[in-house]
Each structure stands twice: as structure tokens, then as C-alpha cells.
Amino acid sequence: MxxxxxxxxxxxxxxxxxxxxxxxxxxxxxxxAAAMKRAxxxxxxxxxxxxxxxxxxAGGIKLAKTPKEAKELxxxxxxxxxxxxxxxxxxxxxxxxFIEGGVKIEREMYFSVVMDRKNAGPTIIASSQxxxxxxxxxxxxxxxxxxxPVDPNVGLRDFAARRLAFQLDIPAxxxxxxxxxxxxxxxxFIDLDCSMLEINPLILTPxxxxxxxxxxxTDDSAAYRHPELxxxxxxEASALEKEAMAADISYxxxxxxxxxxxxxxxxxxGTMDTIALAGGSPANFLDVGGGANEERVSKALNIIxxxxxxxxxxxxxxxxxxxxxxxxxxxxxxxxxxxxKVPLVVRLQGTNVEAGRELLKKSGIAIIVADELxxxxxxxxxxxxxx
Amino acid sequence: MSIILDKDSKILVQGFTGSQGTFHSxxxxxxxxxxxxxxxxxxxxQTHLDRPVFNTVHDxxxxxxxxxxxxxxxxPFAADSIMEAVDGGCSVVICITEGIPxxxxxxxxxxxxxxxxxxxxITLIGPNCPGVITPGQCKLGIMPAFIHKPGRIGVVSRxxxxxxxxxxxxxxxxxxxxxxxxxxxxxxxxSSHADILxxxxxxxxxxxxxxxxxxGGSGEEEAARFFKEKMTKPVFGFIxxxxxxEGRRMGxxxxxxxxxxxxxxxxxxxxxxxxxxxVDNLSGIxxxxxxxxxxxxx
Numbered sequence: 001m002x003x004x005x006x007x008x009x010x011x012x013x014x015x016x017x018x019x020x021x022x023x024x025x026x027x028x029x030x031x032x033a034a035a036m037k038r039a040x041x042x043x044x045x046x047x048x049x050x051x052x053x054x055x056x057x058a059g060g061i062k063l064a065k066t067p068k069e070a071k072e073l074x075x076x077x078x079x080x081x082x083x084x085x086x087x088x089x090x091x092x093x094x095x096x097x098f099i100e101g102g103v104k105i106e107r108e109m110y111f112s113v114v115m116d117r118k119n120a121g122p123t124i125i126a127s128s129q130x131x132x133x134x135x136x137x138x139x140x141x142x143x144x145x146x147x148x149p150v151d152p153n154v155g156l157r158d159f160a161a162r163r164l165a166f167q168l169d170i171p172a173x174x175x176x177x178x179x180x181x182x183x184x185x186x187x188x189f190i191d192l193d194c195s196m197l198e199i200n201p202l203i204l205t206p207x208x209x210x211x212x213x214x215x216x217x218t219d220d221s222a223a224y225r226h227p228e229l230x231x232x233x234x235x236e237a238s239a240l241e242k243e244a245m246a247a248d249i250s251y252x253x254x255x256x257x258x259x260x261x262x263x264x265x266x267x268x269x270g271t272m273d274t275i276a277l278a279g280g281s282p283a284n285f286l287d288v289g290g291g292a293n294e295e296r297v298s299k300a301l302n303i304i305x306x307x308x309x310x311x312x313x314x315x316x317x318x319x320x321x322x323x324x325x326x327x328x329x330x331x332x333x334x335x336x337x338x339x340x341k342v343p344l345v346v347r348l349q350g351t352n353v354e355a356g357r358e359l360l361k362k363s364g365i366a367i368i369v370a371d372e373l374x375x376x377x378x379x380x381x382x383x384x385x386x387x
Numbered sequence: 388m389s390i391i392l393d394k395d396s397k398i399l400v401q402g403f404t405g406s407q408g409t410f411h412s413x414x415x416x417x418x419x420x421x422x423x424x425x426x427x428x429x430x431x432x433q434t435h436l437d438r439p440v441f442n443t444v445h446d447x448x449x450x451x452x453x454x455x456x457x458x459x460x461x462x463p464f465a466a467d468s469i470m471e472a473v474d475g476g477c478s479v480v481i482c483i484t485e486g487i488p489x490x491x492x493x494x495x496x497x498x499x500x501x502x503x504x505x506x507x508x509i510t511l512i513g514p515n516c517p518g519v520i521t522p523g524q525c526k527l528g529i530m531p532a533f534i535h536k537p538g539r540i541g542v543v544s545r546x547x548x549x550x551x552x553x554x555x556x557x558x559x560x561x562x563x564x565x566x567x568x569x570x571x572x573x574x575x576x577x578s579s580h581a582d583i584l585x586x587x588x589x590x591x592x593x594x595x596x597x598x599x600x601x602x603g604g605s606g607e608e609e610a611a612r613f614f615k616e617k618m619t620k621p622v623f624g625f626i627x628x629x630x631x632x633e634g635r636r637m638g639x640x641x642x643x644x645x646x647x648x649x650x651x652x653x654x655x656x657x658x659x660x661x662x663x664x665x666v667d668n669l670s671g672i673x674x675x676x677x678x679x680x681x682x683x684x685x
């Protein structure tokens with residue numbers, strides 16, 4: 001799950017890592033004055049709370065020197081459409097902004113910990129070039145990027161943190177504080193099962209070291225052992241995605257017109273690709289899962305039908321543990337309760353395929369049947385186009 | 388000889404007496420797989436599916452000579468089970484369990500590296516995988532047996548049902564399989580595509596390999612490099628996830644394009660440049676292999 005900046009900073013602060021004085025999150029200009037008071041003296045920083053990086057350049061981070069300026073800037077930012085280089089050309093509506101007190105910056109650096117697949121463990125990525133996006137940094141100054149693998153059983157040892165300090169040219173006055181902060185960041189990454197913890201920039205202040213921004217992503221598979229994070233909401237998942245999640249269905253909404261229901265993540269991706277290859281576009285990724293039962297199949301079909309963009313549905317099941325006749329029964333049960341207004345293409349293969357096809361045939365529901373995936377995809381594309 | 392498993396492999400199952408463990412172990416036993424023991428802490432001394440149950444892997448290995456473990460233990464305990472299997476003396480561990488925290492797998496990897504430094508060789512397959520089948524000899528996993536057929540094509544894949552789809556296409560065209568290996572869809576797993584390609588390259592009973600990958604990570608790129616440098620046998624490759632958007636995880640924890648890395652395009656490019664036959668249409672995998680074999684035979 002991805003955390004917003006102010007949520008990440010709340011966690012940083014609780015773990016003893018310095019952050020600027022927080023004034024809190026506001027959703028209306030009327031809440032501004034109180035937030036500014038909490039953040040302390042001028043200047044103030046107003047920051048759009050969205051999950052995309054690159055906010056600064058896109059106008060999502062502003063410095064206000066006076067209350068009047070703050071009011072103007074916050075008023076503009078709440079409700080604005082933010083397009084950054086990470087939003088893929090789409091605008092994100094800014095619903096909340098975070099008010100912070102300004103801090104004196106002596107130096108900016110880049111610091112992150114990521115779960116590195118190649119190293120099979122956490123790796124620190126750091127650079128003396130702070131504030132820049134890491135993608136740009138990797139392209140323009142690859143020689144200035146430091147990579148340091150971390151033993152997940154130990155965390156960052158003192159000597160390793162010190163080495164990092166020397167590599168980044170941290171002045172002697174700040175070394176102790178830098179070691180303490182980076183060790184705490186790595187510990188936080190491990191303690192909370194993060195997949196990414198990015199502080200960009202990590203800054204040197206006259207007093208010490210502080211985190212000026214925070215991007216944090218945690219491993220969903222480890223959520224069960226973090227009750228302390230349960231209060232944070234998932235900001236990324238859409239309403240339909242949340243509904244699917246609650247039913248143990250893996251669903252990701254997309255832009256196309258053909259709704260798909262598939263068993264298995266790989267085959268679900270493969271089905272999306274096949275639809276695209278046949279000239280159509282998938283409306284979603286949907287994996288009903290290996291332990292799918294009639295009820296879950298029914299629920300999945302309901303979710304697909306709630307997406308108004310859907311012009312045709314393709315069900316592609318390769319029965320292994322999941323039996324084709326059970327899938328057929330689930331589809332029939334769902335269609336007893338909701339009227340199907342779009343064409344439905346069903347392709348069944350594998351365990352109990354004959355029984356499944358027989359059930360669908362007997363049900364009297366208008367279903368377009370296909371034996372092979374390519375055939376099914378072409379039929380779904382044609383149906384979505386109204387042919 | 389096939390790779391990883393054959394009819395003589397002696398196997399224990401961790402999580403043997405649970406509902407999943409019981410269901411899948413029974414199917415494997417029916418196939419002829421030599422499951423000789425089960426492990427469930429606290430149920431040592433009992434008998435389940437006509438096999439002895441032990442409290443620890445240690446006891447099971449000492450008493451039965453099993454050297455392979457299949458793990459069907461719930462996710463919160465599965466990483467510990469993998470390490471118990473290795474510590475108990477198993478040299479092949481196949482972990483089916485889905486949803487193991489990535490950090491746990493990072494610790495498992497380090498543990499296995501440490502053990503290997505002492506001279507032992509460990510093959511970990513998975514987690515989050517369908518398992519391994521050597522058709523006609525040994526099925527160890529959750530795949531439907533009936534779609535497979537003994538033969539000379541090796542298959543390696545990150546996804547379960549996508550593998551079934553490819554295997555079904557091969558079997559329907561008369562192309563049997565030497566061994567089919569699901570390496571799993573997690574970001575940190577045991578064996579990589581390249582590890583399995585190396586085993587197939589060394590196997591006398593494999594003539595060609597179908598490699599199925601997906602977006603995320605760099606396993607397919609590394610496999611392409613391995614193919615170019617070390618392989619003589621033909622490889623047919625398919626990558627799922629062309630239509631997937633960046634930054635969204637597609638079901639598998641490992642299937643995500645992050646920061647522009649692990650894209651469909653980069654994998655296809657690496658495979659093509661290395662000389663792997665790339666199949667664009669998922670439905671065309673069987674056909675592509677069949678066609679090439681006709682050409683080879685002519």
C-alpha cells in the first residue's frame with residue numbers, strides 16, 4: 001500500500017526521525033489559519049497530498065511567506081488538477097493539502113531504501129544530489145548514485161552508515177546525527193515491511209538531519225502483522241477495487257471496454273494482452289483466484305458489470321484446481337439476479353470442461369462460446385464493437 | 388532423466404494434514420509420486436493418507452530418507468518452513484504457498500546462500516508457484532495432471548494457469564514435456580528462469596524449452612543473457628503483461644513495472660537480441676514450437 005506524505009511523516013516522527021513542524025492536513029481554505037498556527041512561524045510550505053512524485057515542478061508544492069500569500073496559494077491548490085511526470089498524462093484532483101513550517105536547508109540529498117529483487121533484499125540508494133527525481137538522477141549522474149545492500153536480519157550497521165556519510169561528504173558536525181537518522185530509516189523499512197521508503201530530499205539543517213519528504217510503500221502480504229498501520233486507508237484503490245479486495249478478488253480497473261474474468265494472475269494478464277492483440281482494449285485485470293467458489297465468481301461478474309465502460313465480457317478459465325462446472329454455476333447464479341445487457345463470451349478449458357459447457361448450454365443464457373483463447377478474444381472484440 | 392524430480396524422488400510434505408495439504412498430497416500420490424512422509428508439528432506419530440506424520444522435517448528425513456520437500460503451509464509460517472526443510476537435510480524444496488511477505492523471502496535467500504557456502508547445493512522452487520511435474524513420473528504441486536504428457540519439451544514459467552495454457556497447447560499438438568517448472572510470481576523467489584534453463588540445457592531428455600515470463604523484475608533479461616552465452620537448445624519465449632499499466636501490481640506481487648524497469652518491451656527486446664524465438668500471441672505458443680520441430684525434422 002502507498003502512503004501519503006503526511007502519513008509517512010507522522011510515522012517518521014513517531015520513530016524519532018526529524019521532520020518539519022506539521023500543521024496538519026486541510027481540505028478547505030477555512031481550516032488554513034489553525035493549521036498555520038500549529039506549524040509555527042513563517043514561512044509555511046503548502047503541499048498537495050497525492051500519490052505521484054514530481055509535485056514541485058507541477059505546482060503542487062508552494063512556499064508562502066505571509067498569511068495572505070498562504071491563503072491565496074492554498075485556495076488555488078485545493079481542487080486543482082495536478083499533472084506530474086509520474087501521472088502518465090492524467091490529472092489527479094488535489095483533495096487535501098498539508099501545511100508545514102519551513103526549515104532552514106543547508107544541503108539536500110537523496111536517500112531511499114528499496115526491496116531490491118536482484119539483490120534479494122533491501123538496498124539503500126543515496127546521492128548527494130537531492131531533490132531531483134531518482135530516474136533523472138540515474139540518467140544524468142549515474143556516477144553519483146551510491147547503492148548499498150542491507151542485511152535484513154541486521155539492518156544498517158554503524159560502520160556502514162558512517163561509510164555512507166563519508167561517501168556523501170557529510171560534515172563532521174552532522175555525522176553522528178546522519179548515522180542515527182539513516183539507521184532509523186532502515187530500521188523503519190524492515191520493521192514495517194516496506195517495499196520502498198524514499199526521503200527526497202533528506203536535508204542537513206543547522207541543527208541536524210531531517211526528512212523533507214516521505215514516500216512509503218508497504219508489502220500487502222505483510223499487512224497481517226502490522227495492526228499499527230491498519231488505521232491508514234488505501235488511497236490508490238478505486239471503490240470497485242476495494243469491493244473486489246474485500247471479496248478476495250484481485251481486480252485492477254483499466255480504461256478499455258472489455259471486462260475480463262480469468263483464473264490466475266498470469267493468465268489474466270495474458271488474456272488482456274490477447275484482447276489487445278485482437279484489436280480491443282481490456283476494461284480490467286481480474287483474477288478470481290485458485291480457491292474461487294460459486295459465490296466469488298458471482299461477485300466478480302457483479303463487479304465487472306458495475307463498470308459502465310464495459311461493452312462486452314470475456315470469461316477465460318483454465319480449470320486446474322478451479323473446476324469449469326463450478327465457474328459455470330457461478331456465472332448462471334449471478335445472471336439470475338442481474339440482467340445481462342452486454343454480450344458475454346465464455347471460454348472454458350481444463351478440469352470438468354464438458355460439464356461446465358453443458359451447464360451453460362442448458363441455462364438458456366445467451367452466451368457466445370469459444371474453445372480457444374484467440375477465438376474468444378476475437379469474438380469479444382467484435383461483440384464490444386457491436387458486430 | 389528429466390530435471391529436479393523423477394519417479395525415484397522421495398518426498399515429504401510440510402503442512403501435510405491441513406485441508407490444502409491433504410487435497411493436493413492425495414492427488415500427487417494418485418499420480419504415482421513417492422510421498423513418503425508428512426510433517427505437521429504436534430501430530431508426530433500419527434498416520435495420514437497411509438503415510439507417517441512427523442513433528443519435524445529432521446525426524447521425517449532421518450526416518451524415511453526423503454530429500455525433497457513440498458510446502459503447503461500458510462503464508463505467515465511458510466518462510467520458516469523453507470528454512471526448516473533445508474536445515475533438516477532436504478536439497479530440493481518446492482514451496483507452493485502464496486502471499487509470503489517479501490522480507491521473509493529476503494531472509495530465506497540469505498539463509499540458503501549461507502548453507503550453500505558450506506558446500507551443499509539447494510534447489511528452491513517458488514514460492515507462489517504451481518510446483519514441478521515430470522509427466523508420467525512425478526507430479527509435485529497443484530497443477531492438473533491430465534493436461535500433461537511425457538515428452539521432450541521443457542517448460543519454465545512464473546505463472547500457474549498461464550503454464551497450463553501453454554502445456555495444453557503443446558500436448559494437443561503431440562508435443563510432450565520432459566519437466567514443467569513453475570518458478571512462481573513473487574519478487575524474490577528461489578530458482579530463476581536462468582537457473583532452470585541451465586538445468587534443461589544439461590538434460591539429455593529435453594530438446595527445446597518454452598519460457599513464460601511476465602512484466603516486473605529482470606529475470607527474463609538475465610535468462611536471455613544466459614541463453615546467448617551458454618545455451619545450444621532452442622528456447623521459445625512469451626511475456627505476459629503488454630497491456631498492463633505501469634505502477635499497478637497485476638495480481639502477482641512480482642508483476643509490476645516500477646520506475647520504468649521490468650517492462651514488456653525491454654524483455655522482448657532482450658530475448659529477441661539473444662536469439663530466443665519470441666511468441667507474441669499467447670494462443671500461438673504450441674503452434675510456434677510445433678512448426679519449428681516440423682522444420683527441424685524436415
